[in-house]
Amino acid sequence: MNATPSHQALQPEFRLLVLLVSIGFFMQGLDTTIVNTAIPSMAAHLNEDPLNMHSVVVAYVLSVAACIxxxxxxxxxxxVRNTYFSAIIIFTLASLGCGQSDSLNELLAYRVLQGIGGALLLPVGRLAMLKVIPRAQFLxxxxxxxxxxxxxxxxxPTLGGWLAEAATxxxxxxxxxxxxxxxxxxTFKAMPNVTEPSVQRFDLWGFLLLVIAMAGLSLGIENFASTSLSLYWSLGLICAGLAAAVLYALHSHTHQNALFRSKLFNNRVYAIGIIGNFFARLGGNAMPFLIPLMLQVAFGFEPFVTGLMMIPTVLGSLASKPIIRPIIQRFGYRNVLLLNTLLVGACIxxxxxxxxxxxxxxxxxxxxIFGVLNSVQFVSMNTLTLKDLPQQDASSGNSFxxxxxxxxxxxxxxxxxxxVNVFSAFFEAAQITSAFHATLICLGCINLITAMIFWRIPKDTAV
Structure with missing residues (x-):
């Protein structure tokens, strides 16, 4: 049977472009997870406490978020070609810098630079495909x-553990x-340099407010248990982040050229989806960092074995993909998200x-099981959040x-x-396992807040 006009097979002239974008997607996805199983080895080489190495992950993810x-x-x-080429150069040179780092501060600086490159790879690559490849072949x-x-x-995770063990x-x-x-x-062979004839002036003030909000909240929480920084410093960062978030909310309401206009939140389902996404991911997205650390620091597993143990989580995520849509169609977004949110919290x-x-x-x-539940959670939240956005708000809403x-x-x-650091001080170093266990219980309980948010989903929300 011939392909329908909306689902045509990809023509050969576009395959090299897809390969190029896939390379960027692979690099960005790999670097989000490969570090987790190598953190204890990195800490030993840099003479740092492995419980204080979460900044290596935070620096990368935060810079990605800031530059989206x-x-x-x-x-x-x-x-698109110039931007994508620059992103690959930045990411590659930053990777070289990370690999040559001899101190935690040097590593963090290169991780920030790496995150800037990573932030551009996937969105710009996807945009290039959208502009170059015919709609019928886009799927x-x-x-x-x-x-x-x-x-x-x-x-x-497995590759990171193996490299940390077999090499460095x-x-x-x-x-x-x-x-x-x-x-x-x-890049120069596969991607044309498509530009827009007219581009609005960049919302610099809005961008700076968003960066301050994200950095203030993340770094304030990260340094809350630090012995080298005052508690007032962390509280000051958190307050600065909250103040910047409030100022951006006002800015988005009054500035015509704001990066993300406040009118996005006039859509009730979108607003619930965004707030629910934020709280639901606090626990779920911390697990790929926390579990490998617990397996190695508290239980004494080797890095490679730790990486192998993380594979069932990904397999669970893959196995759940075919069943998510039928489940949502049968029970509806509200029921699925309410129950699954509680199950994810209980599983954590x-x-x-x-x-x-x-x-x-x-x-x-x-x-x-955690991989299955987490995948159902993320896919359901994402589709709920974006499904009712009008076409003119789709790009801005997706970016936000x-x-x-x-x-x-x-x-x-x-x-x-x-x-982990707070509970380690409470339980003392000899009971490090108890510190991890208490942390997991706290992260799981956050999903009670998330369930209350999803309770607000209208009962008549269509699939």
């Missing part, structure tokens, strides 16, 4: 590209270099029941959702690291 609003404007102003192109996004998180942790960054070089070589808290002697089959099953997802991950990892 820049991506579309830069691509329109300077062209096929996105399906092929999404495979790269699945492979990165699938192999990231530096190689988790250095492996980006050959992929970056390949991407640079393909139930990791507090595990110990170093937990049977391998039971641990793998636990991770698999992407930013909130990364901010929530940043704050979630910072919160997890801070809680």
């Amino acid at each position: 609003p820049l991506s579309g404007w830069l691509a329109d102003r300077f062209g 096929s192109a996105m399906s092929l590209m999404s495979l790269a996004g699945l492979i990165g998180p699938l192999i990231g 942790w530096h190689w988790i960054f250095l492996i980006n270099i050959p992929m970056g070089i390949l991407g640079c070589l393909i 808290a139930s990791f507090a029941l595990s110990g170093a002697d937990t049977p391998l089959w039971l641990r793998a099953l636990h991770f698999f 959702l992407s930013m909130i997802m990364m901010v929530s991950m940043s704050i979630g990892v910072a919160l997890a690291g801070t809680l």
Whole structure:
């Protein structure tokens, strides 16, 4: 049977472009997960406490979140090819810098730079495909590209653990270099430099307010338990972040050229979806950082074994994909999100029941179930949030959702690291397992707040 006009097979002349965007998607996805299993090895080499290494994850994710609003404007102003090529160069050079770092501060500086490049890779690549590939072939192109996004998180934890054990942790960054070089070589052949004839003036003040809000909240929470910084410093950062968020809310209401206009939140379902996404991801997105750390620091597992143990979570996520839509169609967004939110919270808290002697089959099953529940949660939230947006708000609404997802991950990892340190001081170093368990229970309880948010979803919300 011939393909319908809306679902045509991808033509050969666009395959190189899809390969190029897939390289960027793979690099960005890989670097979000590959660090997690190597953190204890990095801490040992840099003479740092592994419980204080969450800043390595926060620095990358936070800079990604901060630069997402820049991506579309830069691509329109300077062209998709120039912007994408610059992103690959920045990401690759920053990866080289990370791999050569000899101190935590040096590593953090390069991680921020790496996040800036990573923030541009996926949005600009997807925008290039949208502008170049005919609509009838776009679904096929996105399906092929999404495979790269699945492979990165699938192999990231295991590859990171193996490299930390077989070579040194530096190689988790250095492996980006050959992929970056390949991407640079393909860019000028596969991607035309499409620009927009007229581009609005960039909302610099709004951008700065968003950066201050995100950085203030994330860094304030991250340093809350720090012994080297005053508690007042952390409280000051959090207050500055909250103040900047309030100022941006006013700015978005009055400024005609704001990055994200306040009218987006006139859509009730979108507003509920954004707030629910933020709170739901605090626990779910902290787990890929917290669990490998607990397995190695508290239970004494090797990095490679730790990476292997994370595979069932990704397999659970993949296995859930075919069933999510039928479940939502059968029970509706409200019922699915209410029940699944509570199940995810209970699953996160139930990791507090595990110990170093937990049977391998039971641990793998636990991770698999968490992967299934987490995937149902994220897909349901995302589709609910965007489904009723009018066409003129779709691009802005999607960008804001992407930013909130990364901010929530940043704050979630910072919160997890801070809680572990607080409970470590309370339980003392000899009871480090108890500190992790208490942290998991706290992260799971956050989903009670999320369930109250999703309770506000109108009962008649259509699928």
